[in-house]
Amino acid sequence: MSSSTVSTTTPTRHQFDRRVEEVKPSKTDMNFLVMDYLISEGYPVAASKFAAEANIKPGPAAESIEERVEIKQAICSGDIQTxxxxxxxxxxxxxxxxxxxxxxxxxxxxxxxxxxxxxxxxxxxxxxxxxxxxxxxxxxxxxxxxxxxxxxxxxxxxxxxxxxxxxxxxxxxxxxxxxxxxxxxxxxxxxxSHGQKSEARIKDLVRLRAWLESKARDAKKDIPDSMPLGLDGEFGEAEGNGAHQGEDGVSANGNNQDGDAMVS
Amino acid sequence: MSGGRDAGSLGISLGGGGNGSASGLTIGNGDAAGGSNAGNAAPFFIPSYLRGTRYADRLEEHRRVQMAAQREKDMQAAQVAQASGGAHQTQQHQLGSSIGGHGFGGFRRSPHSSAPGSLSTSGSSANLHKLGGPAGPQSGPAAGSHRGLAHDVIERAPPSLVDDAPAPLPSRWSETDKYSGLEIVDADGLELRYTPAGKTHSDEAAAVRADHAMPRACGVYYFEVTMLSKSKEGLVGIGFSGPKVPLSRLPGWEPDSWAYHGDDGYVFCCTVSGKNYGPRFGTADVVGCGINFRTGEVFFTKNGNDLGVTFDKVKHDKLFPSVGMKRPGEHLKVNFGKDPFVFDIDGKMETQKRIIHEDIHNTSVVPLYPPAKKLGERALIHELVAQFLAHDGYVETARAFAQEVRQESKAMKDLLGNGSSTGERFLEPVEDEDAVNRQKIRAAILEGDVDKALAYTDQYYPSVLRENENIYFKLRCRKFIEMIRRCTELQIAAAAAAEGRPESFTVNPTRRHNAAATATAAANGHGAPPDDYDVFDSQMELDDHVASNGTAATNGRRGGGGASGGTMSAQPTKLELLSSAAAAGSSGGAGAGVGGGEGEDDLATLTARELHSRYSRLLAATIGYGQELKAEFAEDPRREVKRALEDTFALIAYPDARESALGHLLEEEGRVPVAEELNAAVLVSLGRCSAAALERVVGQCEVLVQEVCDEGGQGAFVNVKRDFLRG
Known part of the structure; x- marks a missing residue:
């Protein structure tokens, strides 16, 4: 990426990022999203720990979680008969x-x-x-x-x-x-068959994020060239590996007002 | 939300502020504003097909803010009026709060909107002091309104989302954007009659536009017209036109106008030569007109039947619903969505939504997260979840999740012989002391033990409470609420015991479940050896000692119950009661085991008298604490602080606060926002981003939706919250 591109888009990125930060999704929604994932995808131990740590209810789909996990494990280990x-x-x-x-x-x-x-x-x-x-x-x-x-x-x-x-x-x-x-x-x-949503909500959410970005770019909207999610592995092995940075790596990018570290 | 008062204030605020577009401006100034406001102002409605859309949510949010502002004004007016009378303070609080119904909601919401600034800089609350300080003491009642105004500007953060007020929906025919001879018959402005004075010119017709343009952000806009009676030819045009189109002609004949005509069933697209389209229409027919802003397609309906798309590529801005008529005696009525539609527009909207959502469902996340190309979408989601759990300090969950994902992959890795295709490298949570500490603080608040949370926070992050006074205040308020909760529980237990129904007070199963979960949370959260409890432990022994002098039965019972993590949950309660009882000058043993969870079992074994005396002591302590709280913040000029204090204190006045209009304050859910706000403040103090990647994904979605929605693009069919977070 050339430096001229970066300099012209920097103000935009600030504005966009500030708007993103202002959204402040509710923690209840976030916890629900994560719990929904743990339950739908069948991570029963994590789900029960999460219910305790976040003080939330696992939701109705939790009823079939044990069976689902056993079935999933059977399939994944090749025991189709079982x-x-x-x-x-x-x-x-x-x-x-x-x-x-x-x-x-x-x-x-x-x-x-x-x-x-x-x-x-x-x-x-x-x-x-x-x-x-x-x-x-x-x-x-x-x-x-x-x-x-x-x-x-x-x-x-x-x-x-x-x-x-x-x-x-x-x-x-x-x-x-x-x-x-x-x-x-x-x-x-x-x-x-239990009348539940068949797929964890978070899956469509990340697809929505990708979809929206492509629509906004198609419409030539004034958005930053790069919109990092703030994950370690985001840019592939080449850039994202090395020492495990944990959430510190994320926060460094998130708090950095220039945010250019990710781009340049 | 109840009472005529709300309706009245809504009417006023909508009538005054709702008219954005040029053509609509005059309605408020016309006969509506002169006469009875409540009757003539546009009623608030969401057409059925728009319910649940982002646009409808924005409309409702906007209305909520307006009503809250109006209520605030009313209350200030009432305060000023009552200030001279004095005396009836408590009553007035009750009145004010019960009218609002969501008094505290406003307060609780404020963290989300006003916190970010103060969290990162700790400057804004200080500024508020400076600004509000001088104004406060200076004068009595008169300063009240002035202060309110100043704070309106400073404190009122934009309502949840960053965008401005949504474009209003058409709600009635415009009184001014209308050709002479057309008469609006009813007060709602929906019914039209054509009664021209004298003989009409052969070329002349009369048209009218709605008060507002069809908002593109709707995605689809639809309205219906019922023909009440018609002239012989039935020369009526139903459609839409731009703001400048002459009203002396039927819509469709002029540039920038489109319509379906009743005399011949033709449609006209900006020209006098129409094309054959549908049946003619006349008396008692219901004709609908719809536009899909995503595709630019226009369709009409007759008596509930879709007549098909007739125009496409209608991409113009600012199009107003419009009808025109040519012969005297035409009489019709429009439905802009306040009433149910004849045509199944809801189904059509649903289809549109499904198309978009199908498209979203099939979108690849690889551009978002290049490693997904190799590792799959699953890898991205695993990373998002793992990072969220670590970021928010859910230590145990993060560990369990990593373990389960590892197990899941193991079977397949064995199959491959090497670990080539599944990349779970990132899932191993880093052991993070801060995460453990933050989870301890959170667990304490979630189980209702504010004192413990304050103590932990002071111990681990001493600067946080100092620099975030608003959070400190909320914690103190929450503690007060927790004390009232316990008072109420004791009181009910005492009453039940007095009537010989020891079990009748028992809280419902959900509550119990929560309490149990909380107890586990505490136990899990404090993975570290319980060094921190040393100080509590000694007090607990003291408590037990005192209690065992009381009733042997109680003692034995408690011994049994305490075995499984129960000790954990019992401690905080005692600690808190100790401190509060000390404040009230009574002995400490009274409150042992009074809190949620296992404590309730203890209550069942106590006699009515014991319960009652506990209740009295706790009540005294609560009131003592309340006075302390009030004294500490009495000088605070911030309106939200005052409001919170008032609402919280009003709780004491009720015999059973849970049944009161403010009962929602007592719910356990109220602990969550306080806990999360404190957690965010701690993160910021550690120099970390206060938002996890998952939250950023949601934030980016919300902002991007705003970008792609407003021209009526595909974003109009996406409601991030409803469709993707909660759906």
Missing amino acids: AIEMINELNPEILDRDHALHFSLLRLHLIELIRTSLAMPPNKTDITPALQFATEHLAPRASTNSEFLEDLERTMALLIFSPTSLTPELKALLDPTLRQQVANHVMEAILR
């Missing part, structure tokens, strides 16, 4: 009604079976359990839905290629983030 049983115990309608969700769980189970067989020594590879599961549970469902079929075919391709020569697309199936994704969908479905 997860499905637990979901059905909680509320059999969740999977009965949401075929796509049910299919994604079954497919994840197939992937785990394939992963197991791939992990065996080359001469002892046994793909029978995977094949059997696919034919019994996935194929009947896939025949009714072209998207399911495509997903199933792609998954079965894992068996054909050697693990070292997978395309990025196939590799993604073995990536643990897929478990995370499925787990998130299951969490949302459970929350919905």
